[in-house]
Amino acid sequence: MIMAKNISVTIKFWKQNGPKEKGHFDTHELKNIPDDTSFLEALDIMNEELIEAGKEPFVFDHDCREGICGMCSLYINGTPHGKTERGATTCQLYMRRFKNGETITVEPWRSAGFPVIKDCMVDRSAFDKIIQAGGYTTIRTGQAQDANAILIPKQDADEAMDCASCIGCGACVAACKNGSAMLFVSSKVSQLALLPQGRPEAAKRAKAMVAKMDELGFGNCTNTRACEAVCPKNETIANIARLNREFIKAKLAD
Template sequence: MDKNISFKLRYWRQNGPKDKGHFDEREMKDIPGDTSFLEMLDILNEELVSEGKEPFVFDHDCREGICGMCSLYINGTPHGKTERGATTCQLYMRKFKDGDTITVEPWRSAGFPVIKDCMVDRTAFDKIIQAGGYVTARTGQPQDANAILIPKQDADEAMDCASCIGCGACVAACKNGSAMLFVSSKVSQLALLPQGRPEAARRAKAMVAKMDELGFGNCTNTRACEAVCPKCESIANIARLNREFIAAKLND
């Protein structure tokens, strides 16, 4: 059982994308160390509701690190200083010290306008996927495992790319507001497999065009995205996307 801690919480309040926004502060008392960060925010909201105040709005869903809905920028790091490969919901209060000040902010990027407080609109990612992040052929029933032979290494690599949950931490961490790690992972998960090859060129061009249209920035290879990705996506994916895109354009 971890000991209880008390700390000052600074959390961002903003009434919609056009509102200026500000920080609210609250002293949180005796929070058990094995409380998850989102449970701590539930405690905050219970206190706010009991005082007749408006609850703090933040995104969350599965709370087991797989859905990609959490999106909090905690003490200067997307998802906070979790164990490598974890999202905000897997961050526990034992990671903080008694007397700390914890600052909670939304993802800040032109591509992700604030809906309210720390909830941001990430439909831009859905639009990028809709632009080409799929295979158009009907796949039908699952085929026999050996019908299309795929080297184990490629299958593993494609699976690693597919593990991107589209949380947007890459965009939040990038000083350029670039979505390249997300887009490259989604292009790679199909480009690495024979089923994805026939449409690889069209897919890379369409998804990059949509990404640019939605106002995401240009990648300058700072590697901040890779450092904070809760699913440990590699910038090798970005190199692969660059390859796919340049080859597609040269073949036009």
């Protein structure tokens, strides 16, 4: 059995009351927590201690705690999700990754596209709006043909699956010095562009989603690759190249 060690850390966390308010850092010392505690559980412990002291707890988004819902969104020690080698979300980060006595700085996603709601909770509804602009195939419920009527080569299906793995957490935007949402948009466009079901609307989709992305004020991609370096689901900028291709093709055909 591997026995857990206990460590003590200082959490330096961002407090902000609303999108327009000025924020600041608070600190809290966490003593002797087992290192097999997850980082979010450590924050739970911190909040319990804050509540006990009669203070307001630190607000952050989290939900499934299995790395799939995309809700958690903390910028930890200078990287989104506190980047581990393999690629994981904030909720999959464990205290054994930190050193005893370390100060852990926790910040919200900082981007004009994601205004802060409170503390480290940000508003990512812009992503929904981009999907609403065209991130789908238009089909009516119950009218689809037999699933095996369209054969899809395994390679294409697998690649589409990789693109579809995006959890919409927004780490790409948070890490990008341009506040660009290209990795997110391109992953959706790629998934559907790779599958025969998505082809009929491919041109329309690429144009509509890029237009919406621009309208919402996300930045222009300058290929710095910061997004793919921090993506917890290992989306790559090959998707961005595909989006560019789909978009240019669509525009040239207009």
